[in-house]
Amino acid sequence: MGSGIAIWQVIILTIYSMYQIMDELTLQTSLSQPIWAGIIAGLVMGDLKTGLIIGGSLQLTVLGVGTFGGASKIDANSGTVMATAFAIGTGMKPEVAVAALGVPVASLMIQTDIVARFANTFFQHRIDKLIDEENYSGIERNYLYGYLPWTLSRGIPVFLALAFGGPFVRTAVDYMNTNLAWLSNGLATAGALLPAVGFAILLRYLPVKKHWPYLILGFVITAMLSTIYGNVTLLGTTIAGMNAKFTTVFANLPMLGIALIGFALAAMQYNRSVKESNLVAAQPKQNAGATDLDEQDGEIHGDEL
Template sequence: MAWWQIILITLYSGVQILDELQIWSGLNTPIGAGFIVGLIMGNIPVGLFIGASMQLMILGVGTFGGASRIDATIGTVLATAFSISIHGMSPQVAISSIAVPVATIMIQLDILARFTNTYFAHRIDHDIETFNYKGIERNYLLGALPWALSRAIPVFLALAFGRGLVQAIANALNGSWAWLGNGLSLAGATLPAVGFAILLRYLPVKKHVAYLILGFTITTLFSVIFFNVQSLGTGIAAISKGFSVKFNGMPMLAIALLGFALSIMHYKGSVNEDKENVTKNAVKLADSSDETKGEITDDEL
Protein backbone atom coordinates (compact mmCIF):
# COMPACT_ATOMS: atom_id res chain seq x y z
CA MET A 1 0.00 0.00 0.00
CA ALA A 2 1.52 3.32 -1.11
CA TRP A 3 1.90 6.26 1.26
CA TRP A 4 -0.39 8.46 -0.85
CA GLN A 5 -3.13 5.83 -0.66
CA ILE A 6 -2.90 5.80 3.14
CA ILE A 7 -3.13 9.61 3.23
CA LEU A 8 -6.12 9.80 0.88
CA ILE A 9 -8.02 7.06 2.72
CA THR A 10 -7.27 8.74 6.06
CA LEU A 11 -8.52 12.10 4.79
CA TYR A 12 -11.67 10.49 3.43
CA SER A 13 -12.30 8.77 6.77
CA GLY A 14 -12.18 12.10 8.58
CA VAL A 15 -14.34 13.95 6.06
CA GLN A 16 -17.04 11.31 5.64
CA ILE A 17 -18.29 11.61 9.23
CA LEU A 18 -18.70 15.39 8.77
CA ASP A 19 -20.61 14.65 5.59
CA GLU A 20 -22.88 12.33 7.58
CA LEU A 21 -23.53 14.97 10.22
CA GLN A 22 -24.22 17.91 7.88
CA ILE A 23 -24.37 17.35 4.12
CA TRP A 24 -25.31 13.68 3.65
CA SER A 25 -24.15 13.39 0.05
CA GLY A 26 -24.21 9.59 0.12
CA LEU A 27 -20.43 9.19 0.01
CA ASN A 28 -20.46 8.59 3.77
CA THR A 29 -22.40 5.34 3.43
CA PRO A 30 -20.75 1.89 3.26
CA ILE A 31 -21.44 1.63 -0.48
CA GLY A 32 -19.95 5.10 -0.98
CA ALA A 33 -16.92 4.18 1.12
CA GLY A 34 -16.44 0.99 -0.89
CA PHE A 35 -16.47 2.98 -4.12
CA ILE A 36 -14.06 5.68 -2.89
CA VAL A 37 -11.56 3.29 -1.28
CA GLY A 38 -11.84 0.88 -4.21
CA LEU A 39 -11.06 3.77 -6.56
CA ILE A 40 -8.03 4.79 -4.49
CA MET A 41 -6.77 1.20 -4.24
CA GLY A 42 -7.40 0.48 -7.93
CA ASN A 43 -10.09 -2.20 -7.56
CA ILE A 44 -13.59 -0.74 -7.59
CA PRO A 45 -15.51 -4.08 -7.93
CA VAL A 46 -14.07 -5.40 -4.65
CA GLY A 47 -14.87 -2.11 -2.92
CA LEU A 48 -18.44 -2.12 -4.20
CA PHE A 49 -18.90 -5.76 -3.16
CA ILE A 50 -17.74 -5.11 0.41
CA GLY A 51 -19.62 -1.81 0.62
CA ALA A 52 -22.86 -3.29 -0.68
CA SER A 53 -22.60 -6.24 1.72
CA MET A 54 -22.11 -3.92 4.69
CA GLN A 55 -24.89 -1.64 3.43
CA LEU A 56 -27.29 -4.57 3.32
CA MET A 57 -26.18 -5.66 6.78
CA ILE A 58 -27.24 -2.36 8.40
CA LEU A 59 -30.46 -1.80 6.42
CA GLY A 60 -32.59 -2.22 9.53
CA VAL A 61 -30.18 -0.51 11.95
CA GLY A 62 -30.74 3.12 12.89
CA THR A 63 -29.83 5.66 15.53
CA PHE A 64 -32.00 8.12 17.39
CA GLY A 65 -30.92 11.21 19.31
CA GLY A 66 -27.50 10.73 20.85
CA ALA A 67 -27.41 6.96 20.44
CA SER A 68 -24.37 5.36 18.79
CA ARG A 69 -24.47 2.47 16.33
CA ILE A 70 -21.90 0.33 14.58
CA ASP A 71 -19.81 2.32 12.10
CA ALA A 72 -20.17 0.19 9.00
CA THR A 73 -18.55 2.90 6.88
CA ILE A 74 -15.17 2.71 8.64
CA GLY A 75 -15.45 -1.07 8.70
CA THR A 76 -15.89 -0.96 4.92
CA VAL A 77 -12.90 1.38 4.55
CA LEU A 78 -10.47 -0.94 6.33
CA ALA A 79 -11.94 -4.16 4.93
CA THR A 80 -11.68 -2.85 1.36
CA ALA A 81 -8.14 -1.52 1.79
CA PHE A 82 -6.82 -4.73 3.33
CA SER A 83 -8.75 -7.06 1.03
CA ILE A 84 -7.19 -5.42 -2.03
CA SER A 85 -3.67 -4.97 -0.64
CA ILE A 86 -3.31 -8.26 1.27
CA HIS A 87 -2.56 -11.36 -0.79
CA GLY A 88 -4.96 -14.23 -0.20
CA MET A 89 -7.71 -12.29 1.64
CA SER A 90 -11.09 -12.69 -0.04
CA PRO A 91 -13.77 -9.99 0.31
CA GLN A 92 -15.99 -12.34 2.35
CA VAL A 93 -13.21 -12.99 4.87
CA ALA A 94 -12.43 -9.25 5.01
CA ILE A 95 -16.09 -8.52 5.79
CA SER A 96 -16.39 -11.02 8.65
CA SER A 97 -12.89 -10.69 10.13
CA ILE A 98 -12.26 -6.94 9.67
CA ALA A 99 -15.35 -4.95 8.71
CA VAL A 100 -17.72 -6.24 11.39
CA PRO A 101 -15.24 -6.17 14.34
CA VAL A 102 -13.98 -2.70 13.37
CA ALA A 103 -17.54 -1.40 12.95
CA THR A 104 -18.34 -2.64 16.47
CA ILE A 105 -15.21 -1.18 18.06
CA MET A 106 -15.93 2.19 16.47
CA ILE A 107 -18.97 2.53 18.75
CA GLN A 108 -16.62 3.37 21.62
CA LEU A 109 -14.73 5.95 19.56
CA ASP A 110 -18.02 7.49 18.49
CA ILE A 111 -18.95 7.93 22.15
CA LEU A 112 -15.52 9.45 22.83
CA ALA A 113 -16.02 11.94 19.98
CA ARG A 114 -19.42 12.97 21.36
CA PHE A 115 -17.99 13.31 24.87
CA THR A 116 -15.04 15.43 23.70
CA ASN A 117 -17.28 17.64 21.60
CA THR A 118 -19.15 18.83 24.71
CA TYR A 119 -16.10 21.00 25.55
CA PHE A 120 -16.75 23.17 22.51
CA ALA A 121 -20.49 23.15 23.21
CA HIS A 122 -19.91 24.66 26.67
CA ARG A 123 -17.60 27.28 25.18
CA ILE A 124 -20.33 28.21 22.71
CA ASP A 125 -22.78 28.60 25.62
CA HIS A 126 -20.34 30.98 27.28
CA ASP A 127 -19.84 32.94 24.06
CA ILE A 128 -23.61 33.29 23.69
CA GLU A 129 -23.87 34.85 27.15
CA THR A 130 -21.09 37.33 26.34
CA PHE A 131 -22.38 37.99 22.79
CA ASN A 132 -19.06 36.84 21.35
CA TYR A 133 -20.23 35.98 17.85
CA LYS A 134 -16.74 35.31 16.51
CA GLY A 135 -16.16 32.85 19.34
CA ILE A 136 -19.43 31.08 18.54
CA GLU A 137 -18.39 30.60 14.91
CA ARG A 138 -14.86 29.51 15.87
CA ASN A 139 -15.94 26.92 18.44
CA TYR A 140 -18.65 25.64 16.15
CA LEU A 141 -16.03 24.88 13.50
CA LEU A 142 -13.61 23.45 16.07
CA GLY A 143 -16.32 21.05 17.16
CA ALA A 144 -15.74 19.18 13.89
CA LEU A 145 -12.24 18.15 14.99
CA PRO A 146 -13.22 15.44 17.52
CA TRP A 147 -15.55 13.87 14.99
CA ALA A 148 -12.99 13.84 12.18
CA LEU A 149 -10.08 12.68 14.35
CA SER A 150 -12.14 9.86 15.90
CA ARG A 151 -12.27 8.27 12.44
CA ALA A 152 -9.05 9.46 10.81
CA ILE A 153 -6.62 8.45 13.59
CA PRO A 154 -7.66 4.77 13.93
CA VAL A 155 -7.79 4.35 10.15
CA PHE A 156 -4.30 5.83 9.76
CA LEU A 157 -2.83 3.66 12.53
CA ALA A 158 -4.46 0.54 11.10
CA LEU A 159 -3.27 1.19 7.54
CA ALA A 160 0.22 2.35 8.49
CA PHE A 161 1.09 -0.25 11.14
CA GLY A 162 -1.48 -3.03 10.89
CA ARG A 163 -0.72 -4.47 7.46
CA GLY A 164 1.79 -7.00 8.81
CA LEU A 165 -0.68 -8.30 11.37
CA VAL A 166 -3.49 -8.60 8.83
CA GLN A 167 -1.15 -10.37 6.38
CA ALA A 168 -0.21 -12.89 9.08
CA ILE A 169 -3.90 -13.49 9.82
CA ALA A 170 -4.65 -13.97 6.11
CA ASN A 171 -1.80 -16.48 5.76
CA ALA A 172 -3.06 -18.41 8.80
CA LEU A 173 -6.65 -18.47 7.49
CA ASN A 174 -5.40 -19.86 4.19
CA GLY A 175 -3.04 -22.32 5.88
CA SER A 176 -3.40 -24.26 9.12
CA TRP A 177 -6.59 -22.38 10.03
CA ALA A 178 -8.29 -22.90 6.69
CA TRP A 179 -11.36 -24.33 8.46
CA LEU A 180 -11.79 -21.01 10.26
CA GLY A 181 -11.26 -19.07 7.04
CA ASN A 182 -13.98 -21.09 5.33
CA GLY A 183 -16.32 -20.39 8.23
CA LEU A 184 -15.59 -16.66 8.07
CA SER A 185 -16.24 -16.68 4.31
CA LEU A 186 -19.63 -18.29 4.92
CA ALA A 187 -20.42 -15.80 7.70
CA GLY A 188 -19.48 -12.86 5.49
CA ALA A 189 -21.74 -14.14 2.71
CA THR A 190 -24.75 -14.48 5.04
CA LEU A 191 -24.49 -11.04 6.67
CA PRO A 192 -26.62 -9.31 3.98
CA ALA A 193 -29.40 -11.80 4.76
CA VAL A 194 -29.14 -10.79 8.43
CA GLY A 195 -29.59 -7.17 7.41
CA PHE A 196 -32.71 -8.03 5.40
CA ALA A 197 -34.09 -9.97 8.37
CA ILE A 198 -33.58 -7.00 10.69
CA LEU A 199 -35.20 -4.69 8.16
CA LEU A 200 -38.24 -6.93 7.72
CA ARG A 201 -38.55 -7.14 11.50
CA TYR A 202 -39.14 -3.39 11.79
CA LEU A 203 -41.05 -2.73 8.57
CA PRO A 204 -44.88 -2.98 8.57
CA VAL A 205 -44.74 -6.28 6.68
CA LYS A 206 -48.12 -7.53 7.90
CA LYS A 207 -49.81 -4.41 6.61
CA HIS A 208 -48.13 -4.54 3.19
CA VAL A 209 -47.52 -8.27 2.80
CA ALA A 210 -49.11 -8.18 -0.67
CA TYR A 211 -46.35 -5.88 -1.95
CA LEU A 212 -43.70 -8.12 -0.39
CA ILE A 213 -45.07 -11.21 -2.14
CA LEU A 214 -45.52 -9.32 -5.41
CA GLY A 215 -41.97 -7.93 -5.36
CA PHE A 216 -40.44 -11.32 -4.59
CA THR A 217 -42.50 -13.03 -7.31
CA ILE A 218 -41.72 -10.43 -9.98
CA THR A 219 -38.00 -10.53 -9.19
CA THR A 220 -37.85 -14.32 -9.29
CA LEU A 221 -39.98 -14.58 -12.42
CA PHE A 222 -37.99 -12.08 -14.46
CA SER A 223 -34.67 -13.47 -13.20
CA VAL A 224 -35.59 -16.98 -14.37
CA ILE A 225 -36.92 -15.78 -17.74
CA PHE A 226 -33.90 -13.60 -18.53
CA PHE A 227 -31.47 -16.28 -17.36
CA ASN A 228 -33.05 -18.89 -19.64
CA VAL A 229 -33.11 -16.50 -22.59
CA GLN A 230 -29.47 -15.62 -21.97
CA SER A 231 -28.53 -19.31 -21.80
CA LEU A 232 -30.42 -19.97 -25.04
CA GLY A 233 -28.65 -17.11 -26.80
CA THR A 234 -25.27 -18.34 -25.59
CA GLY A 235 -26.02 -21.83 -26.91
CA ILE A 236 -27.10 -20.53 -30.32
CA ALA A 237 -23.99 -18.34 -30.54
CA ALA A 238 -21.81 -21.38 -29.84
CA ILE A 239 -23.47 -23.32 -32.69
CA SER A 240 -23.75 -20.56 -35.27
CA LYS A 241 -20.78 -18.24 -35.75
CA GLY A 242 -22.96 -15.74 -37.58
CA PHE A 243 -25.23 -15.25 -34.57
CA SER A 244 -23.92 -12.08 -32.92
CA VAL A 245 -26.92 -10.94 -30.85
CA LYS A 246 -26.13 -10.59 -27.16
CA PHE A 247 -28.69 -11.36 -24.46
CA ASN A 248 -28.09 -9.57 -21.19
CA GLY A 249 -29.63 -10.39 -17.85
CA MET A 250 -32.28 -8.19 -16.34
CA PRO A 251 -30.54 -5.28 -14.60
CA MET A 252 -31.30 -4.55 -10.95
CA LEU A 253 -32.25 -1.02 -12.01
CA ALA A 254 -35.28 -2.40 -13.84
CA ILE A 255 -36.39 -4.32 -10.75
CA ALA A 256 -35.84 -1.19 -8.63
CA LEU A 257 -37.96 0.86 -11.04
CA LEU A 258 -40.78 -1.68 -10.73
CA GLY A 259 -40.65 -1.29 -6.95
CA PHE A 260 -40.57 2.49 -7.33
CA ALA A 261 -43.67 2.40 -9.54
CA LEU A 262 -45.52 0.27 -6.99
CA SER A 263 -44.53 2.65 -4.19
CA ILE A 264 -45.86 5.63 -6.17
CA MET A 265 -49.17 3.85 -6.73
CA HIS A 266 -49.42 3.05 -3.01
CA TYR A 267 -48.53 6.62 -2.03
CA LYS A 268 -51.12 8.17 -4.31
CA GLY A 269 -53.73 5.75 -3.01
CA SER A 270 -52.91 6.70 0.57
CA VAL A 271 -53.11 10.42 -0.22
CA ASN A 272 -56.50 10.06 -1.90
CA GLU A 273 -57.74 7.97 1.03
CA ASP A 274 -56.60 10.65 3.51
CA LYS A 275 -58.36 13.35 1.49
CA GLU A 276 -61.59 11.35 1.48
CA ASN A 277 -61.36 10.83 5.24
CA VAL A 278 -60.82 14.56 5.81
CA THR A 279 -63.82 15.40 3.64
CA LYS A 280 -66.04 12.89 5.44
CA ASN A 281 -65.00 14.22 8.84
CA ALA A 282 -65.69 17.79 7.73
CA VAL A 283 -69.17 16.82 6.54
CA LYS A 284 -69.90 14.99 9.80
CA LEU A 285 -68.71 17.99 11.81
CA ALA A 286 -70.89 20.35 9.79
CA ASP A 287 -73.94 18.09 10.23
CA SER A 288 -73.40 17.82 13.97
CA SER A 289 -73.07 21.60 14.30
CA ASP A 290 -76.36 22.11 12.43
CA GLU A 291 -78.16 19.64 14.69
CA THR A 292 -77.00 21.38 17.86
CA LYS A 293 -77.63 24.89 16.54
CA GLY A 294 -79.98 26.84 18.83
CA GLU A 295 -79.50 24.55 21.82
CA ILE A 296 -78.63 26.15 25.16
CA THR A 297 -75.50 24.76 26.75
CA ASP A 298 -74.53 24.76 30.40
CA ASP A 299 -72.14 27.68 29.92
CA GLU A 300 -74.89 29.84 28.48
CA LEU A 301 -77.13 29.12 31.45
Protein backbone atom coordinates in the same frame (compact mmCIF):
# COMPACT_ATOMS: atom_id res chain seq x y z
CA MET B 1 4.58 -1.20 3.97
CA GLY B 2 4.49 -4.94 3.76
CA SER B 3 0.75 -5.06 3.17
CA GLY B 4 0.42 -3.94 -0.44
CA ILE B 5 -0.78 -0.49 0.69
CA ALA B 6 1.38 2.49 -0.30
CA ILE B 7 1.84 5.47 1.99
CA TRP B 8 -0.03 7.78 -0.40
CA GLN B 9 -2.99 5.39 -0.33
CA VAL B 10 -2.94 5.40 3.47
CA ILE B 11 -2.96 9.21 3.50
CA ILE B 12 -5.84 9.53 1.02
CA LEU B 13 -7.97 6.93 2.80
CA THR B 14 -7.25 8.60 6.15
CA ILE B 15 -8.31 11.99 4.80
CA TYR B 16 -11.49 10.47 3.39
CA SER B 17 -12.28 8.74 6.69
CA MET B 18 -11.95 12.11 8.43
CA TYR B 19 -14.14 13.82 5.86
CA GLN B 20 -16.90 11.22 5.84
CA ILE B 21 -17.86 11.80 9.48
CA MET B 22 -18.09 15.56 8.85
CA ASP B 23 -20.24 14.85 5.82
CA GLU B 24 -22.50 12.59 7.86
CA LEU B 25 -22.98 15.22 10.58
CA THR B 26 -23.31 18.35 8.43
CA LEU B 27 -23.27 18.27 4.63
CA GLN B 28 -24.98 14.88 4.15
CA THR B 29 -24.00 14.48 0.50
CA SER B 30 -24.21 10.65 0.80
CA LEU B 31 -20.41 10.37 0.48
CA SER B 32 -20.48 9.04 4.04
CA GLN B 33 -22.40 5.92 3.02
CA PRO B 34 -20.61 2.53 2.97
CA ILE B 35 -21.22 2.11 -0.75
CA TRP B 36 -19.35 5.35 -1.44
CA ALA B 37 -16.63 4.34 1.00
CA GLY B 38 -16.21 1.15 -1.01
CA ILE B 39 -16.09 3.03 -4.32
CA ILE B 40 -13.52 5.54 -3.09
CA ALA B 41 -11.37 2.94 -1.34
CA GLY B 42 -11.59 0.68 -4.39
CA LEU B 43 -10.49 3.47 -6.72
CA VAL B 44 -7.60 4.42 -4.46
CA MET B 45 -6.49 0.81 -4.13
CA GLY B 46 -6.94 0.10 -7.85
CA ASP B 47 -9.73 -2.49 -7.63
CA LEU B 48 -13.16 -0.90 -7.97
CA LYS B 49 -14.96 -4.24 -8.18
CA THR B 50 -13.77 -5.38 -4.76
CA GLY B 51 -14.65 -1.99 -3.31
CA LEU B 52 -18.17 -2.21 -4.70
CA ILE B 53 -18.67 -5.73 -3.35
CA ILE B 54 -17.52 -4.82 0.16
CA GLY B 55 -19.22 -1.42 0.20
CA GLY B 56 -22.47 -2.86 -1.13
CA SER B 57 -22.42 -5.70 1.39
CA LEU B 58 -21.91 -3.38 4.36
CA GLN B 59 -24.46 -0.92 2.96
CA LEU B 60 -27.06 -3.67 2.96
CA THR B 61 -25.91 -4.89 6.37
CA VAL B 62 -26.67 -1.53 8.00
CA LEU B 63 -29.72 -0.87 5.84
CA GLY B 64 -32.09 -0.75 8.79
CA VAL B 65 -29.64 0.58 11.38
CA GLY B 66 -30.22 4.11 12.60
CA THR B 67 -29.33 6.34 15.51
CA PHE B 68 -31.50 8.64 17.55
CA GLY B 69 -30.43 11.58 19.68
CA GLY B 70 -26.94 11.09 21.06
CA ALA B 71 -26.79 7.35 20.51
CA SER B 72 -23.78 5.84 18.73
CA LYS B 73 -24.03 3.31 15.92
CA ILE B 74 -21.55 1.10 14.17
CA ASP B 75 -19.26 2.96 11.78
CA ALA B 76 -19.72 0.92 8.62
CA ASN B 77 -17.86 3.56 6.59
CA SER B 78 -14.55 3.09 8.40
CA GLY B 79 -15.12 -0.66 8.37
CA THR B 80 -15.59 -0.52 4.60
CA VAL B 81 -12.42 1.51 4.09
CA MET B 82 -10.27 -0.89 6.12
CA ALA B 83 -11.87 -4.04 4.75
CA THR B 84 -11.47 -2.86 1.16
CA ALA B 85 -7.87 -1.72 1.63
CA PHE B 86 -6.74 -4.94 3.31
CA ALA B 87 -8.75 -7.17 0.97
CA ILE B 88 -7.06 -5.65 -2.07
CA GLY B 89 -3.66 -5.26 -0.42
CA THR B 90 -3.47 -8.81 0.93
CA GLY B 91 -5.58 -10.70 -1.60
CA MET B 92 -8.33 -11.53 0.88
CA LYS B 93 -11.71 -12.60 -0.48
CA PRO B 94 -14.26 -9.76 -0.30
CA GLU B 95 -16.77 -11.93 1.58
CA VAL B 96 -14.13 -12.86 4.15
CA ALA B 97 -13.04 -9.23 4.48
CA VAL B 98 -16.62 -8.17 5.24
CA ALA B 99 -17.06 -10.72 8.03
CA ALA B 100 -13.51 -10.74 9.42
CA LEU B 101 -12.68 -7.03 9.15
CA GLY B 102 -15.60 -4.87 8.04
CA VAL B 103 -18.16 -5.72 10.71
CA PRO B 104 -15.71 -6.06 13.66
CA VAL B 105 -14.00 -2.76 12.81
CA ALA B 106 -17.36 -1.04 12.39
CA SER B 107 -18.38 -2.27 15.83
CA LEU B 108 -15.11 -1.26 17.49
CA MET B 109 -15.40 2.24 16.07
CA ILE B 110 -18.39 2.79 18.36
CA GLN B 111 -15.85 3.38 21.14
CA THR B 112 -14.04 6.13 19.24
CA ASP B 113 -17.41 7.69 18.44
CA ILE B 114 -18.19 7.85 22.16
CA VAL B 115 -14.79 9.42 22.86
CA ALA B 116 -15.48 12.07 20.22
CA ARG B 117 -18.84 12.89 21.78
CA PHE B 118 -17.30 13.25 25.23
CA ALA B 119 -14.48 15.43 23.90
CA ASN B 120 -16.97 17.70 22.18
CA THR B 121 -18.64 18.58 25.47
CA PHE B 122 -15.57 20.71 26.26
CA PHE B 123 -16.30 22.99 23.31
CA GLN B 124 -20.02 22.92 24.03
CA HIS B 125 -19.48 24.27 27.54
CA ARG B 126 -17.18 26.96 26.17
CA ILE B 127 -19.89 27.96 23.71
CA ASP B 128 -22.43 28.17 26.55
CA LYS B 129 -20.13 30.59 28.35
CA LEU B 130 -19.47 32.61 25.21
CA ILE B 131 -23.22 32.93 24.60
CA ASP B 132 -23.60 34.65 27.96
CA GLU B 133 -20.74 36.95 26.99
CA GLU B 134 -22.26 37.54 23.53
CA ASN B 135 -18.90 36.67 21.98
CA TYR B 136 -20.14 35.58 18.56
CA SER B 137 -16.73 35.19 16.95
CA GLY B 138 -15.69 32.90 19.80
CA ILE B 139 -18.86 30.86 19.33
CA GLU B 140 -18.03 30.36 15.66
CA ARG B 141 -14.45 29.34 16.43
CA ASN B 142 -15.44 26.78 19.05
CA TYR B 143 -18.09 25.40 16.75
CA LEU B 144 -15.38 24.72 14.18
CA TYR B 145 -13.07 23.33 16.87
CA GLY B 146 -15.71 20.66 17.41
CA TYR B 147 -14.66 19.12 14.11
CA LEU B 148 -11.33 18.07 15.61
CA PRO B 149 -12.59 15.31 17.94
CA TRP B 150 -14.89 13.94 15.27
CA THR B 151 -12.31 13.81 12.49
CA LEU B 152 -9.55 12.46 14.73
CA SER B 153 -11.86 9.75 16.07
CA ARG B 154 -11.91 8.29 12.55
CA GLY B 155 -8.60 9.42 11.13
CA ILE B 156 -6.29 8.10 13.86
CA PRO B 157 -7.62 4.50 13.99
CA VAL B 158 -7.76 4.24 10.19
CA PHE B 159 -4.23 5.60 9.77
CA LEU B 160 -2.72 3.37 12.45
CA ALA B 161 -4.49 0.28 11.14
CA LEU B 162 -3.55 0.85 7.51
CA ALA B 163 0.01 1.98 8.23
CA PHE B 164 1.02 -0.62 10.80
CA GLY B 165 -1.60 -3.36 10.71
CA GLY B 166 -0.72 -4.72 7.28
CA PRO B 167 1.87 -7.34 8.30
CA PHE B 168 -0.44 -8.75 10.95
CA VAL B 169 -3.38 -8.93 8.55
CA ARG B 170 -1.26 -10.55 5.83
CA THR B 171 0.05 -13.16 8.28
CA ALA B 172 -3.47 -13.88 9.50
CA VAL B 173 -4.78 -14.20 5.94
CA ASP B 174 -2.01 -16.58 4.92
CA TYR B 175 -2.59 -18.70 8.01
CA MET B 176 -6.34 -18.79 7.43
CA ASN B 177 -5.95 -19.78 3.79
CA THR B 178 -3.63 -22.67 4.65
CA ASN B 179 -4.26 -24.04 8.14
CA LEU B 180 -7.74 -22.65 8.79
CA ALA B 181 -9.44 -23.01 5.43
CA TRP B 182 -12.64 -24.09 7.17
CA LEU B 183 -12.70 -20.82 9.11
CA SER B 184 -12.08 -18.80 5.96
CA ASN B 185 -14.94 -20.57 4.19
CA GLY B 186 -17.19 -20.01 7.20
CA LEU B 187 -16.41 -16.31 7.28
CA ALA B 188 -17.08 -16.09 3.54
CA THR B 189 -20.50 -17.67 4.07
CA ALA B 190 -21.23 -15.33 6.98
CA GLY B 191 -20.18 -12.33 4.92
CA ALA B 192 -22.52 -13.35 2.12
CA LEU B 193 -25.42 -13.67 4.58
CA LEU B 194 -24.91 -10.31 6.30
CA PRO B 195 -26.93 -8.33 3.72
CA ALA B 196 -29.92 -10.50 4.61
CA VAL B 197 -29.53 -9.32 8.21
CA GLY B 198 -29.76 -5.73 7.03
CA PHE B 199 -32.94 -6.48 5.10
CA ALA B 200 -34.41 -8.25 8.13
CA ILE B 201 -33.73 -5.22 10.34
CA LEU B 202 -35.29 -2.93 7.75
CA LEU B 203 -38.39 -5.10 7.40
CA ARG B 204 -38.79 -4.99 11.17
CA TYR B 205 -39.60 -1.27 10.94
CA LEU B 206 -41.65 -1.32 7.74
CA PRO B 207 -45.44 -1.87 7.75
CA VAL B 208 -45.08 -5.38 6.34
CA LYS B 209 -48.23 -6.67 8.05
CA LYS B 210 -50.30 -4.07 6.25
CA HIS B 211 -48.63 -4.38 2.84
CA TRP B 212 -47.66 -8.06 2.80
CA PRO B 213 -49.23 -8.66 -0.66
CA TYR B 214 -46.67 -6.28 -2.19
CA LEU B 215 -43.85 -8.12 -0.43
CA ILE B 216 -44.97 -11.44 -1.90
CA LEU B 217 -45.57 -9.90 -5.32
CA GLY B 218 -42.12 -8.34 -5.40
CA PHE B 219 -40.46 -11.60 -4.42
CA VAL B 220 -42.35 -13.59 -7.06
CA ILE B 221 -41.66 -11.07 -9.83
CA THR B 222 -37.95 -10.98 -9.01
CA ALA B 223 -37.70 -14.78 -8.85
CA MET B 224 -39.57 -15.26 -12.13
CA LEU B 225 -37.60 -12.65 -14.04
CA SER B 226 -34.31 -13.99 -12.65
CA THR B 227 -35.22 -17.47 -13.88
CA ILE B 228 -36.31 -16.23 -17.31
CA TYR B 229 -33.25 -14.05 -17.84
CA GLY B 230 -30.97 -16.80 -16.57
CA ASN B 231 -32.39 -19.36 -18.99
CA VAL B 232 -32.25 -16.92 -21.91
CA THR B 233 -28.61 -16.17 -21.15
CA LEU B 234 -27.84 -19.89 -20.94
CA LEU B 235 -29.62 -20.47 -24.25
CA GLY B 236 -27.62 -17.71 -25.91
CA THR B 237 -24.36 -19.16 -24.59
CA THR B 238 -25.30 -22.60 -25.93
CA ILE B 239 -26.16 -21.23 -29.38
CA ALA B 240 -22.94 -19.22 -29.46
CA GLY B 241 -21.01 -22.41 -28.74
CA MET B 242 -22.70 -24.18 -31.64
CA ASN B 243 -22.53 -21.33 -34.14
CA ALA B 244 -19.50 -19.03 -34.22
CA LYS B 245 -21.45 -16.44 -36.23
CA PHE B 246 -23.93 -15.97 -33.41
CA THR B 247 -22.64 -12.87 -31.60
CA THR B 248 -25.79 -11.60 -29.89
CA VAL B 249 -25.22 -10.80 -26.22
CA PHE B 250 -28.07 -11.30 -23.76
CA ALA B 251 -28.02 -8.95 -20.81
CA ASN B 252 -28.61 -10.11 -17.25
CA LEU B 253 -31.63 -9.15 -15.20
CA PRO B 254 -31.65 -5.33 -14.94
CA MET B 255 -32.15 -4.33 -11.32
CA LEU B 256 -33.40 -0.96 -12.55
CA GLY B 257 -36.37 -2.77 -14.07
CA ILE B 258 -37.17 -4.42 -10.74
CA ALA B 259 -36.83 -1.06 -9.00
CA LEU B 260 -39.22 0.56 -11.49
CA ILE B 261 -41.80 -2.17 -10.87
CA GLY B 262 -41.53 -1.50 -7.15
CA PHE B 263 -41.84 2.24 -7.77
CA ALA B 264 -44.98 1.67 -9.85
CA LEU B 265 -46.57 -0.43 -7.10
CA ALA B 266 -45.65 2.20 -4.50
CA ALA B 267 -47.17 4.95 -6.67
CA MET B 268 -50.40 2.95 -7.02
CA GLN B 269 -50.60 2.47 -3.26
CA TYR B 270 -49.87 6.16 -2.69
CA ASN B 271 -52.65 7.28 -5.03
CA ARG B 272 -55.06 4.85 -3.39
CA SER B 273 -54.14 6.15 0.07
CA VAL B 274 -54.62 9.76 -1.02
CA LYS B 275 -58.08 9.00 -2.40
CA GLU B 276 -59.07 7.20 0.79
CA SER B 277 -57.81 10.11 2.89
CA ASN B 278 -59.80 12.59 0.82
CA LEU B 279 -62.96 10.51 1.18
CA VAL B 280 -62.55 10.25 4.93
CA ALA B 281 -61.91 13.99 5.21
CA ALA B 282 -65.05 14.75 3.19
CA GLN B 283 -67.30 12.62 5.38
CA PRO B 284 -68.37 13.80 8.85
CA LYS B 285 -67.17 11.58 11.64
CA GLN B 286 -69.88 9.31 12.96
CA ASN B 287 -68.31 9.09 16.36
CA ALA B 288 -66.05 11.91 17.48
CA GLY B 289 -64.77 9.90 20.41
CA ALA B 290 -63.89 6.80 18.42
CA THR B 291 -60.28 5.77 18.35
CA ASP B 292 -58.67 4.87 15.08
CA LEU B 293 -57.52 1.28 15.35
CA ASP B 294 -54.71 1.94 12.90
CA GLU B 295 -53.12 4.24 15.47
CA GLN B 296 -52.87 1.39 17.95
CA ASP B 297 -50.88 -1.08 15.87
CA GLY B 298 -47.50 0.44 16.72
CA GLU B 299 -46.56 1.37 13.15
CA ILE B 300 -45.27 4.74 12.01
CA HIS B 301 -47.96 5.69 9.52
CA GLY B 302 -46.38 8.98 8.55
CA ASP B 303 -43.70 7.10 6.61
CA GLU B 304 -45.97 4.62 4.85
CA LEU B 305 -46.88 6.80 1.91
